[in-house]
Amino acid sequence: MSKTTEEGGEDALPDDRTLSRVELQLALLLRRAERAGAIRAGHTPALERSGYLLLQALTTQGPLGINALAVRQGLDASTVTRQVVSLERAGFARRDRDPDDGRAVLVEATPAGEAQLERERTRRIAMYDRILSDWSPFERALLAELLERLNQDMDAFRRDPDD
Secondary structure, eight states, rough: OSSTTTTTTGGGGOOOOHHHHHHHHHHHHHHHHHHHHHHHTTSSSOOOHHHHHHHHHHHHSSSSSSSHHHHHHHHOOHHHHHHHHHHHHSSSSEEEEEEEEEEEEEEEEEHHHHHHHHHHHHHHHHHHHTTTSOHHHHHHHHHHHHHHHHHHHHHHHOOOOOO
16 A cells, blocks of 8 residues: 555655545445435344345355455455354354355355345445435446455555554
């Protein structure tokens, strides 16, 4: 992660005020995104954010073990286990023995989980379509690109043993 920008070299380093704005706006964004989702749904969503992200990983990457899910989510395996149990109780996921290693367990999304994930994704996309209705296609694409970059940099920061 570079401390300078490509355009401005050392003079382009963000000052404390800019970083303070970034920190505050991210905190506000996270809180408002959760509240907006619950309010627009008219109730607490059937899939909390943790379950949504786990089902997303399971449907895009296939059955995974608890440890693989934990690594992908940046969480402790015990936390992921609790989240998987919650998904199982809702009928959205199931655990089975790994056919290649009978000692290991694989988690997979159920058809009900896949359907619920799609309903939740559709609802969330519609909500952001409404929120971003005054944004140009360029602005929407730029936001998506910058959020992807921020998430990648946050993952790299989390994995960096020097920090």
